[in-house]
Amino acid sequence: MFRETITHQGGTTNGNASEAHAMLILRRAVTRGYTIDASTDGGATVSWTARRFGVGTQVIEAPRSIELVPHLPVGNALTVRTCEDLLLIDSERHPATYDPEARVITGGIWRIPPAASARLRARGLVHAGDDNSVRLTLVTRLALIARDHRTRTTEPEGWHRPGPNDPPSAGLNKPGRRAGMLHSSASVAICECGEFSRHCGDREEARRAATAHRRDEFTTYLKLLTAAPTPV
Numbered sequence: 204m205f206r207e208t209i210t211h212q213g214g215t216t217n218g219n220a221s222e223a224h225a226m227l228i229l230r231r232a233v234t235r236g237y238t239i240d241a242s243t244d245g246g247a248t249v250s251w252t253a254r255r256f257g258v259g260t261q262v263i264e265a266p267r268s269i270e271l272v273p274h275l276p277v278g279n280a281l282t283v284r285t286c287e288d289l290l291l292i293d294s295e296r297h298p299a300t301y302d303p304e305a306r307v308i309t310g311g312i313w314r315i316p317p318a319a320s321a322r323l324r325a326r327g328l329v330h331a332g333d334d335n336s337v338r339l340t341l342v343t344r345l346a347l348i349a350r351d352h353r354t355r356t357t358e359p360e361g362w363h364r365p366g367p368n369d370p371p372s373a374g375l376n377k378p379g380r381r382a383g384m385l386h387s388s389a390s391v392a393i394c395e396c397g398e399f400s401r402h403c404g405d406r407e408e409a410r411r412a413a414t415a416h417r418r419d420e421f422t423t424y425l426k427l428l429t430a431a432p433t434p435v
């Protein structure tokens with residue numbers, strides 16, 4: 204379950220969204236090319252610009268968004284061990300089921316001990332259906348993808364002494380106390396996934412590049428997830 208905040212023409216409206224409804228919102232966002240942000244707590248924000256005709260040929264643009272905040276935020280629940288268990292549950296080769304007698308989640312060749320199985324369910328990380336099939340919840344999936352793509356930007360060097368790779372005369376024409384110094388506002392955007400780093404002219408540009416990378420990854424992932432034949 205999510206708390207849903209919709210920003211529309213008349214202000215904001217709060218309500219609740221079931222997992223199925225949240226999936227619907229995300230599927231529509233993917234189809235329409237809206238901006239999607241995921242949070243490490245398992246929430247998501249969809250934003251877009253609404254356009255309508257004003258007087259004559261005037262087009263009025265207004266920001267719109269839907270924010271989904273989980274009732275049970277993931278918080279610090281995703282330890283290394285928990286992530287390993289979630290990986291087992293998510294494997295397609297051995298579908299996970301809940302054994303109510305032994306009170307364990309099992310995939311046949313593996314089983315998660317009762318205490319850990321109970322914790323996964325109590326924290327809302329997995330959902331056990333009426334037929335005892337077990338799957339990850341949407342909250343868990345959003346938190347995992349957001350954690351995979353945590354980005355940072357490096358601090359620009361600013362004024363600094365020339366390094367071994369700079370020409371010997373570098374910075375000598377600078378006035379006052381900055382003679383012999385070089386200035387760099389360059390910043391690098393880096394993602395924890397290890398597959399993205401970009402050298403940018405300044406930190407603002409690096410922040411924009413990092414945000415664009417995260418959003419690309421969320422959209423690609425949600426495209427696959429919302430196209431899956433089974434819910435979540």
Ligand SMILES: [Zn+2]
Pocket residue numbers: 351352353394395396397398399416420
């Ligand atoms: Zn990444």
